[in-house]
Amino acid sequence: MKLRLQFCFALNRIHAAVHSFDKKMSEMNLPFEVGQTVELKSFELGFRGAWFRCKILKIFQKRKALFFDVEYIDYPGEGIHSTKVFQQLEGGNEKCLMIRPVYPPQCRENEVDGGLEEALVVHGSWKVGDLVDWWEAYCYWSGTVLEVKENESVQIELLAPPYGEGSSYEAQSKDLRPSLEWSLEDGWTVPFSKDGEKRQCAKLMKQLNEDQVSEAESMEEEKQRGAEPKEEEKQRPTEKLKSDEALQLNIMDSESIEAAVLDLEEMIVRFEWLKDILTPDSSEKNSWIYEDYHPSSSRM
Incomplete structure (x- = not known):
């Protein structure tokens, strides 16, 4: 009983460590760079x-938080604005994540351009x-x-507080675009419409490169052949671990709960060590490489 409690306790700790590690890695590996055009939201x-459409001028850290200096593209009179990349709603x-890449190109179904890597195809009206x-x-x-x-117009309702300002407005159809969601894990996705049906007003088209096409064809061939599972797929988990010389775990030699607890404790120590590396002391020199910003004679 005591060993089971130790196992559960260690498992909870490692789940927390993994979540913290993944979160920190996401914050450190954002796909944005100085000079890039992005979209920014605000609370x-x-x-x-x-x-808002913006251009990134500088990337920096302040009190272990990530900040961007941006310039509003459609508000030339505004100065440089510093924004915290990850923010919380009050309460x-x-x-x-307050920043996302620039919106993908959009077209109608009869206007799809095969030369685009990614395009948003809008369905009719x-x-x-x-x-x-x-x-x-x-x-x-x-x-x-x-x-x-x-009259080519629609009545729309803005997002309700605290995510939006609420209220209803009349808008011209030509001034609308499909709402998209973007995340580090999935990239751009089209949400389902709010009409009780599982329907989308647009779809994303992505052009596959040669490697992706070959991989898809191979998977389809294997599926059609009904191929038997590969030998390594038939192995028990511990047998797979033994075949990997890079891993040295106690569970390789014993499948007991004690061995699993020891492995979990060791992994917790490793995650804590990685967290310390990713969260340097404020007195240490910053690891970001800054790019000098040379203001142009005319603003965007």
């Missing part, structure tokens, strides 16, 4: 639920329940289509 009252616990972004006041406001009118 500031009056601007919630809107996406919330979850951190939100807007329908009630579609999730859209409305171009208004030089930024995109996220909301939902409430009504489609005859």
